[in-house]
Amino acid sequence: MSVNFENEPMMDIYIFETNQMLDQLEQAIISSEKQGGFSAENISEIFRFMHTIKGSSAMMLFNTIERVAHTVEDIFYFIREQKPEQLDYSGISDLVLECVDFIKIEVEKITNKNEPDGDAETLIETLKIFLDGMKAESGGVEIKDKPEETKAKQYYIPQEKNPAVSLSACFHALVFFQDDCMMENIRAYTLILGLMDMVEEIYFSPADIADNPETAIEIREMGFEVYMKSDVGYEMIKAYFDKCIFADRLSVREVDERALKAFQKELEVAKPVIPQAPLIDLFEDKKSQPASNEVTGKPNGANGQAMISVNVDKLDKLMDLVGELVISESMVTQSPDVENIESENFHKASLELHKITEELQDMVMAIRMVSLSNTFMKMNRIVRDMCKKLNKEIVMEFIGEQTEVDKNIIEHISDPLMHVIRNSIDHGIEDEDERLIKGKDKVGHIILEAKNMGSDVLIVVKDDGQGLSKEKIIEKAKKNGILEKSEEEMTDREIYKLILLPGFSTNEAITEYSGRGVGMDVVVKNLESIGGVVLVESEPDHGTTITMKIPLTLAIVEGMNISVGRSRYTIPITTISESFRPQAGDCFRDPDNNEMVMIRGKCYPILRLHEHYKIKNGQTDLSKGILIMVEQDEKRICIFADELLGQQQVVVKSLPHYVTSMKKILGLAGCTLLADGSISLIMDIGGLSGLRIQ
């Protein structure tokens, strides 16, 4: 327990980083596939990601992940170095994506505190076979399996192959330290001390680093130059320099022994003068010297960091605190005692306070906003996979992916979005031949669009496929017995809405991706849980548009406060259609004792809150209280309460864990603090109306 706990921050970072890298990796593969081949950048990018995942997994002792990453890394190492001419791009992409999936699952397990126990043997085998195949194809030149890999597996050793490792070669290295690391001369000195064991001869400039602190400035400006003669080979030297902390830029290359001698002489002749010419040469040399184009800019340089990642829990807490601040601010400034104060200064000050708290609240909300682009990017992968499987060609276009929504909401829309896109690809977009016959472009198009609309975000998935077939929908609905009206009466919209009902799927053949009859209703449910709705529009042969309307944030709700007895409840304003005091004659009971009210010729069920929640001292006379008509998912119900207290923006808090673990109370979404410090329970109308209407 305690050990786990101590590991946690590191584990968090590992999980976070690995997930991020996997996402980027996926994007890199998909984008290179679109370009029809791996560009050199993409290859080294993929190589680098895999390398980092391998390293960090090894550090965290997740050996399976490490081995998978390692094998993939090998493949890309081979590609990078050998640049084989015929490459099975799609084969590699498939394989790598498979590995990405595997690692994702393992990381998921780790996140859930389970053992990452997935078996990667077959995967690794396939990868190895693939690599061997590639090697064989490229003519078997230099298939020297890096021997150093076996002896120190968990150690960072870049697999640079040196075509000619002579027994004893000369090297030149130039190191620039990070701008703010200070004491450059000492760092250089430690570097040299470490090198002593590996080299036969070593010369460096500036030479008197150990006892002359002035050299620090020199190193800062000119870099630290080392010439050495060694028999350990380029790899080891390079690895040593790579490991050197605080190095910002460095280059290591092999040089002729004469250069070493020249440098040595130069040092002797003019000690304090730094040889200018060779330094410039060195950078010009880069292109001709393949090994030296490794000027690595360390990715996590300490300077100029504009972004930080923060734990969501902390943000939630901050949000809570600001919520409380807003409430206590209004408790202070609106308190009746304060109103009697006749001091202009005080009122000015309280106005200022009000302004600041409001700004603070806006700011906190803004911090929690995350752009949708990551979620959208993930969809690329689905499109790619499905296109391959289904042999369709589809281009996905993004519009407004920069639109921001609350962090909590992002988590909830990925799955529904995936579902909708799968449906579009599987059912919506026709086969190539069919498209050509219809006179459409043979490549299918899906447009994924996000835009702000008031306090909602609209996410639109639009395809140019065959559209929904009304006949098929009705037929299917009849068969499944979910048709409630006669078909003549139904509007197009109502018909399309049928596909959102549970147990509906028009595709006869169940495919791998969609058509298990758990399609759209799951989307609807997922979105409902965050207060969103789904709209379906379609035009035969022109495509289908599915619009998801999602609130910007879950944390603040515009609510109507009501009272029942001593209790206070808050109803989300979006669900309220009207409130009224009924005439005694309009209310009646059916033989089952269900109470109803007649409004404008329609009947609506009445839910007495005091009865439903057994609240004491509530108003029992319908004509003395108030009925609030609420609507969710086309269902309407009238809630009976004592009186309306007024409309207010409330900050949603969850009920205490102890309470929720005791019982799931239907119809309650959470609680909030009112301006006077009392607590109000926020109602979940969806849960409530489900109680009464079947």
Add this chain to the structure above:
Amino acid sequence: MNNEAVNIFDEEVDQKGQYLTFLLEDEAYGIWIGYVTEIIGILPYMEVPELPNYIRGIINLRGRIIPIMDMRLRFSKNFVDYNERTCIIVTDIEADTVGLIVDSVSEVVTIGDNNIIDKPMMSTGISNQFVKNIGKVGDEVILLLDCEKVLMHNEFEKPLNEDE
């Protein structure tokens, strides 16, 4: 005590063998001080429907929403209206923060291991299952609570307000 919050600053090390004693009817109970975060007077609370009757509702403790449990009802004793001596002992037990409503809070006592005896087996009475063992302070007997059991909920409880 009044309605003022009293914080308890004791360090973990010193807390061993220390119990906060409180009264319910005429019995003295003790709760290990490590669980207690503060003692407050009774606050206005909001009833939450569909919960067992001993969960009186939730209170707003400086912005934190915490449930409060009436210990009399929890031990199936008679409900008595709250007065100025009524206290809420705010406890952190495992991951949950719960306020325990008691008649009054007495003092913090130190009870050595040699003064703690096992409770008799086979006893009847509902409150007994919540008592871990029994402490002696001078002539007084203090029933030491088994806090985990107090917080544990079983399915067969009566919902709020039904029996009042």
